[in-house]
Amino acid sequence: MPVPVSQMWTVASYVLGQKLAGRKQYPLVLMLEPLFRCNLACAGCGKIQYPAHILKKDLSPEDCFRAVEECGAPMVSIPGGEPLMHPRIGEIIEGLVARKKYIYLCTNALLLKEKIDLFKPSKYLTFSVHLDGQREEHDLAVCREGGYDIAVDAVKEALRRGFRVTTNTTLFDGANPKSVRAFFDEMMELGVEGMMLSPGYSYDKAPDQKHFLGRAKTRRMFRAILSNRKSSWRFNLSPLFLEFLMGKKTYPCTPWGMPTYNVFGWQKPCYLLQDGYADTFAEMLATTEWSNYGTESGNPACANCMVHSGYEASAVNATFSSLSGFLATVKGTLFSSYPDKEALRLLEEPVAAVHPLVQIEGAESRSLQETGA
């Protein structure tokens, strides 16, 4: 099932409307974090390190609706924390659907089967299931054995009930491009609508401080993964953002493109960095020193970032900023195989086993034998 035409039309007309109105800074996706607590403790995540009294806080549905209306973005992504742990998540989703927002509920899916009756299938609601690769890679990334099987089981159930389902994958150093490609095959076979992927951001509070990809390695890894693409693969991302990851395009960061609202307020400057909070969206836009952020600013906290929350909005903006940008997007959509002999060679390069758990489990060789990637 492809992205509904109504969603593409809503987003395209929204962006064009912003451009015609002459707005330089407009939000594309609201990142709505209704809570920070989670039922996983992933090594690469810097989102859950808070005192218990902060982890116990929830945004109320009314807080969520106010933020959505203040921001005005056509799409709302609900990460966290684990949003299915929110006691009123059903009400929040129902209210956002009523407001005709396209919602991506980001979940590790451990609770999805248990909570699925809280939701009704809708073109406005997509479960974006966090899967960081094939079974062993995912379980290692989320530090939870059996996590992959639970998530895949939940994906099947959601699809069976007629929900829109995508996957979202974060890659760190040590990811095996061949295994990632095999994972894409598995997800397409499963029947998900599309896949999202991104390099991990180097959260300074994450437990694992050793496996964040630098920009040079990110480009090489994504070139190996995304070149010579199979026609069966569908990505829920701008083709220009994928070209950015592959090193074919460069963009400045658009930190206001995916603004974040959570229990502290409107986060400055972006989804990943916390440099203070504003009480209103307008205040956040007006009081953030935007020139201090983005790789091009020289800010060390932004040095290695190539993450979707900063750069997908840049890619979408490029599509609608010029005829050449629009044509590049059309080309990337229609001709998405990206044949590349060097990328094939990169795929054959041995992957340095920097992921110690993969060494322990011998997952790399087994997963490749199983899939024949």
Place this chain on the structure above:
Amino acid sequence: MTVLFDTNGTTSENKIMTGKEDGHIDHASPQATPPHANVNPDALEIAPGTAHERLEGWIPELASDDELRGALEKAFDYRGDVSITRKDGTKVEGYVFDRRAAASLKDSVVRLYPKNSNEKVAVSYAEIAALAFSGRDTAAGKSWEAWMKKYAEKKAAGEKDLSLHPEPLE
């Protein structure tokens, strides 16, 4: 008695840190500069991680305006509760989620969620008499090595559930 964790997940015991011993890194020191600060980011293969300061238990000296501003900047970065004593003797303990530094201390504020309240509180820098990093640093002791060690221990013990779970919410 405060238990301190280093970035390798090992622990040591100490009474109260002054912030100047036991591996404390001053923000202004070259050690505190991210190692990739002067490197072309497009050439980076692996992004160097962050070495954390050990601030738990620290009671900074606030003799000068600069010391106060520096300590509150660290409090903002800290992933645990802090205690602020106002000049009128009242005390507030909670999580600092924002600071707004202005030219004068009077116009600068630190904002926090008190431990036992859902109401955000703003405290002017000029009102602050004392600061203590009183709460546990929730980002400490959770290094990759610590996770590997726990994983190996669970595996060696023959445990079937080789998983790490979030800490229970006290």
